Amino acid sequence: MKAVAVFPGSRETKVVDTEEPRITEPDQVTLRVLDVGICGTDWEICTFEYGTPPPGDDHLVLGHEALAEVVTAGSAVERFEPGDLVVPTVRRPCPHPGCLACRSGHQDYCYTGDFSERGIKEAHGYMAESVVDHERDLVLVQPDLRDVAVLTEPLTIAEKALGQILWMMRHRPPWLDPRTPGEERGRGLSALVLGIGPVGLLGAMTMVSAGFTTYVYSRELPPHPRTDLVGAIGATYVSTRNETFAELAERIGNVDVIYEAVGHSHFALEALEVLGTNGIYVLTGVPGLQAFVEADPARLMRTMVLKNQVLLGTVNAGADDFAAALRNLDLFRRRWPEAVRTLIAGRHPLERAAGLVLGRPAGIKTVISFDSAGG
Ligand SMILES: [Zn+2]
Ligand SMILES: [Zn+2]
Known part of the structure; x- marks a missing residue:
């Protein structure tokens, strides 16, 4: 499958062909990525100011503002089924037993700093055709928010x-x-x-x-x-x-x-x-x-x-904030349909990602789209 990755060693950002990830635990789902927003954090990663590949990898797959569709669900998954739209949270907990924040599911308040973040720090991101996530890290999106849910993160x-x-x-x-x-x-x-x-x-x-x-x-x-x-x-x-x-x-x-x-x-x-x-x-x-x-x-x-x-x-956000964001997006789009439409500057194919991240943003939110039907 195709993904956009940054290689700190050779200082380049490019489209790569990598192996499709597979479910390894029963509470995981495979996702088909639909939209990924790009922002200043991606720019910092692509200019090597910030960002760390997963341990042992020479590259980091970009992307942390994602909307995806569930393709397969593991046997222990309760809340999602194939076809559901989801937005993933970004931060994953640190391993320390004494971190009260991470141990209670509030890794956005992590004490130790040893958390990982998808597409940013020690975990691959969502600028890839397919990804795997745990059920607990996903928030359900109602189907009619398809066009705007990439703004959730x-x-x-x-x-x-x-x-x-x-x-x-x-x-x-x-x-x-x-x-x-x-x-x-x-x-x-x-x-x-x-x-x-x-x-x-x-x-x-x-x-x-x-x-x-x-x-x-x-x-x-x-x-x-x-x-x-x-x-x-x-x-x-x-x-x-x-x-x-x-x-x-x-x-x-x-x-x-x-x-x-x-x-x-x-x-x-x-x-x-x-x-x-x-x-x-x-x-x-x-x-x-x-x-x-x-x-x-x-x-x-x-x-x-x-x-x-x-x-x-304040940094990052928890699952409750993601749920609140989706409720508010629904409200915003009813109250200010035109304004919300203009927030998304355009949808572009994967191949343009590196240029768009490093270029001057033309509109407000630039989106990499994997879904040809999404336009
Ligand atoms: Zn961002
Ligand atoms: Zn922690």
């Missing part, structure tokens, strides 16, 4: 963040609003999303649908397809070239939530200065090596203490 970042924001809102008294039990708990509160890449845009959709008055702040000047999309979902776009952080904060009022999705450390630090009283700041970007800047930690510390602020980092 990038959306889980926002879902995991929102889950924690909502939990804190319930447990931090100033934010309790008895009039809005259950849903739209962000009503009356503001959220500032930094960045309009796929993670930022999906984060903005998540915040809007949770009821937050949502602003998106990034470099691009409108008109631009991504800034148009921000308007289409009912959020407000502001360009860094038109307003400073201070001006933006004055317009917003109390900045209740900041969702960072740019991975730029200076920008992230500047944003911290406009976080409001009782504000929650969520960092999702992983910056590479960047220029050193001077900061005033005493002032930052004073502000954070006196304003009851929370600074939260």
